Amino acid sequence: MRHFYKIVIFVSIFLFVGCGFHKVQYTNRTQFISLSPSQEVRLGLQASEQIKKKNRDFLDRDREFLARVKNIGRRIAKAANRDDFNWEFHTISKDILNAFCLPGGKVFVYSGILKAAHNDDQLATVISHEIAHAIARHGAERASMNQVLGIGGQVLSILVSNKAPIYQDTFALAYGFGTNYALMMPYSRTHELEADKIGLILMKKAGYDTREALKFWENMSKVSGRPKNANDFFSTHPNNKKRVEQIRKFNEKYAR
Numbered sequence: 001m002r003h004f005y006k007i008v009i010f011v012s013i014f015l016f017v018g019c020g021f022h023k024v025q026y027t028n029r030t031q032f033i034s035l036s037p038s039q040e041v042r043l044g045l046q047a048s049e050q051i052k053k054k055n056r057d058f059l060d061r062d063r064e065f066l067a068r069v070k071n072i073g074r075r076i077a078k079a080a081n082r083d084d085f086n087w088e089f090h091t092i093s094k095d096i097l098n099a100f101c102l103p104g105g106k107v108f109v110y111s112g113i114l115k116a117a118h119n120d121d122q123l124a125t126v127i128s129h130e131i132a133h134a135i136a137r138h139g140a141e142r143a144s145m146n147q148v149l150g151i152g153g154q155v156l157s158i159l160v161s162n163k164a165p166i167y168q169d170t171f172a173l174a175y176g177f178g179t180n181y182a183l184m185m186p187y188s189r190t191h192e193l194e195a196d197k198i199g200l201i202l203m204k205k206a207g208y209d210t211r212e213a214l215k216f217w218e219n220m221s222k223v224s225g226r227p228k229n230a231n232d233f234f235s236t237h238p239n240n241k242k243r244v245e246q247i248r249k250f251n252e253k254y255a256r
């Protein structure tokens with residue numbers, strides 16, 4: 001019986017933390033998120049500070065590249081129209097084929113991306129794609145899924161083994177993802193396609209040529225095909241045929 005109360009308390013905390021179903025802006029997909037937006041933004045800020053510290057020798061070193069990223073980022077951010085975000089744009093001078101945006105609008109672009117982004121429209125493709133992941137709260141959605149699985153596991157372990165749950169572990173999953181948050185966990189295909197879709201909408205709204213999005217992903221496939229870069233972007237952003245199809249359809253629909 002003692003464990004029953006523990007489960008009740010645990011689930012109550014979980015509910016109190018602010019779990020619930022939300023609709024994704026632009027696509028209207030229903031998602032389950034157990035973090036409140038302010039908790040999520042706080043985590044984003046924390047991760048951002050860690051990343052800046054870890055990369056301080058490589059941060060914002062290339063002034064010209066930084067100016068481009070800032071200029072493009074601000075245009076996309078304006079199109080996104082999120083006053084609750086505190087936007088920041090940074091570059092990391094490392095030969096890594098990747099970029100990411102943390103909750104709350106902290107955007108980081110590795111200089112390695114220039115191998116695939118050959119002009120501002122192509123650079124806008126990857127920046128708006130990453131901003132779209134943040135707007136659609138994909139990171140929080142992944143963390144929430146982990147949390148749910150964690151709680152399921154805890155409840156099961158109490159019922160099965162009659163052992164006390166280790167509360168900290170579950171919360172660590174939701175709150176302790178820090179640097180790994182954006183860099184390690186792969187996005188699902190659903191998240192990828194959604195980020196592409198929202199990214200295209202923002203890109204177009206910001207006045208960029210969305211036809212260049214196709215070229216950018218083509219370049220990415222070519223460059224990341226080389227063994228040296230094989231594990232950067234596509235390990236965290238799975239690619240597929242549907243991506244190309246969706247971008248084509250978008251461009252046909254909004255052909256100028």
Ligand SMILES: [Zn+2]
Pocket residue numbers: 129133187191192195236237
């Ligand atoms: Zn992605």
